[in-house]
Amino acid sequence: MSIKLYHNKLSGPARVIRIIIKLLNLDVDEIEINLSTGEHLKPEFISINPFHVVPTLVDGDFTLWESRAILTYLVDKLAPGSLLYPADLKARATINRWLYWDAGTLYATLGAYYGPIFHGGSLVPEVAEAFKVKAKDLDIALEATKYIAGDSLTVADISIGVTITLASAVGIDLDNLTNVNRWLKQLENDLPQSVWFSLLVEPNKDLGQFVKSKVLSTMVIQLYHSKISGPSRSVRVLIKLIGVKVEEKEIDVFAGDNLKPEFTSINPFHVVPTLVDGDFTLWESRAILTYLVDKLAPGNSLYPADLKARATINRWLYWDAGTLFTLLVTHLETIFRGNSPVPEAAELFKTKAKDLDKSLESTKYVAGDSLTLADLTISVNITLASAVGIDLSNLTNVDRWLKQVESDLTSETWSTLVIEPANIVHGLIKDKITS
Structure with a gap:
C-alpha cells in the first residue's frame, strides 16, 4: 500500500514535505486539497484528519499530521541513515531543536503576521518586526555554520528555508541578513533547479500575490x-x-x-x-x-x-x-x-x-x-x-x-x-x- 500525502500547493509546510520527497526520490502518492473551496472541511477529509490541516500523511492504518513530524518519519522509514536526518543522537537532537524553533517561533510568528487576512483581518506590522528579530537570531547563528544545524544539509534547512523565503514573499524585508542570504543561496545550489522553482519560487510568488490581493481588498x-x-x-x-x-x-x-x-x-x-x-x-x-x-x-x-x-x-x-x-x-x-x-x-x-x-x-x-x-x-x-x-x-x-x-x-x-x-x-x- 502506497503512502499518501494530502497537501496544498501553496502551503509552506506541505511544500517542505514535497521537497523531501523529491530530494530522496520517495514513492509517495501526492493528493492536492483545495483549501479555497473548503475541501479540507469536507467529511471525506475530516474522516482522515479531524484537525483538517495539510499536510497530512497516510501510511496504511497510520495517519500523521504536522509537517516536521512527517519529515522525520519519512526519512526514518524510507531513507534511514540519510544525512538529512542522521541517526547520531546529538546531531538528531540539534536538528530537532531547530525544527521545534521553526514550529513554535519562526513559522508561528509568520503565521501571526499574514494569517489574519484569511479571516477578514489585516497584516500585522508589529508581528513582522518580531519576525525580523527572530530571523536576526538565525543570522547570528549562521555566522558559525554553513547550514542551520551544522556543516551539512538537513531537514531543518528545508523547513526553515521554506519559512524564510515565504516571509520575503509576503513582504517582510530580510535583505540585510547577510548570513541568511548566503545560506539561502547555498540551499538553492543544493536543490535541483526544478525543485527550487516549482516548490519554492513559484508558489511563493503566487502566495505573495494572493496575500497582496487580500490586503488590497480589506484595506480601505x-x-x-x-x-x-x-x-x-x-x-x-x-x-x-x-x-x-x-x-x-x-x-x-x-x-x-x-x-x-x-x-x-x-x-x-x-x-x-x-x-x-x-x-x-x-x-x-x-x-x-x-x-x-x-x-x-x-x-x-x-x-x-x-x-x-x-x-x-x-x-x-x-x-x-x-x-x-x-x-x-x-x-x-x-x-x-x-x-x-x-x-x-x-x-x-x-x-x-x-x-x-x-x-x-x-x-x-x-x-x-x-x-x-x-x-x-x-x-x-x-x-x-x-x-x-x-x-x-x-x-x-x-x-x-x-x-x-x-x-x-x-x-x-x-x-x-x-x-x-x-x-x-x-x-x-x-x-x-x-x-
Whole structure:
C-alpha cells in the first residue's frame, strides 16, 4: 500500500514535505486539497484528519499530521541513515531543536503576521518586526555554520528555508541578513533547479500575490474632501464611475477643519482633496485621479496604459491645473476674501475656454474619442465657472461636450457632484458680493 500525502500547493509546510520527497526520490502518492473551496472541511477529509490541516500523511492504518513530524518519519522509514536526518543522537537532537524553533517561533510568528487576512483581518506590522528579530537570531547563528544545524544539509534547512523565503514573499524585508542570504543561496545550489522553482519560487510568488490581493481588498482608502471643492468633486466622480471602495471623509474648510492639528498631521499643506492609502498620503486631485486608476482600475480607458494616449491626457490635466483652474481660483478667491470680482481673470478664463472650444471641434472628448480623466476634471471646472457667472454660452463645442459627459455619468452623479455643488458655490458668491 502506497503512502499518501494530502497537501496544498501553496502551503509552506506541505511544500517542505514535497521537497523531501523529491530530494530522496520517495514513492509517495501526492493528493492536492483545495483549501479555497473548503475541501479540507469536507467529511471525506475530516474522516482522515479531524484537525483538517495539510499536510497530512497516510501510511496504511497510520495517519500523521504536522509537517516536521512527517519529515522525520519519512526519512526514518524510507531513507534511514540519510544525512538529512542522521541517526547520531546529538546531531538528531540539534536538528530537532531547530525544527521545534521553526514550529513554535519562526513559522508561528509568520503565521501571526499574514494569517489574519484569511479571516477578514489585516497584516500585522508589529508581528513582522518580531519576525525580523527572530530571523536576526538565525543570522547570528549562521555566522558559525554553513547550514542551520551544522556543516551539512538537513531537514531543518528545508523547513526553515521554506519559512524564510515565504516571509520575503509576503513582504517582510530580510535583505540585510547577510548570513541568511548566503545560506539561502547555498540551499538553492543544493536543490535541483526544478525543485527550487516549482516548490519554492513559484508558489511563493503566487502566495505573495494572493496575500497582496487580500490586503488590497480589506484595506480601505480614505479620501478627505469638501463637498463644494471642485478638485475634490472630480475625484469623487471618478470613484463613482469606476465603482471602487473609498471611505470619504468631509472636511469643513469654512469652519477651518483643514487647519486643525488632526488634519495638518495628515497633510501639512492642509488642502483637499487628500488621499490616504495605508502609509501613503497624496494630495493634488489630478495626481490622485491617476493613482486611483492605476491602482484600482489598471488599464481602464479613463487613463489607458498606451504611452501617447496617457501623455495626451496628462497634457490636459496639467493645462487644467496651471491655466484653467488657476484662473477660476483667482476669480473666486478674490470674492471669498471680501474683495470685488476681478473682471480680468474672468475674461482670461473665457479666452482659455475658447481655446478648449476650438480643440473640441475635432474630438468628441477633450483628449480624443473616449471619456478620460481630463474630461472629469475640466468639466467640473467649466460647470463651476458657468455657475458663478462666467458666461460661456457661446462655446458651441464645449456645450456639446458637456452634454456628452453628462450622458456618460449617471444622472445622480452629475446632479450631486457637478451641478448642485456648483450652485451652492454660486449662492455663496452671491451672498459675498451682496454683503
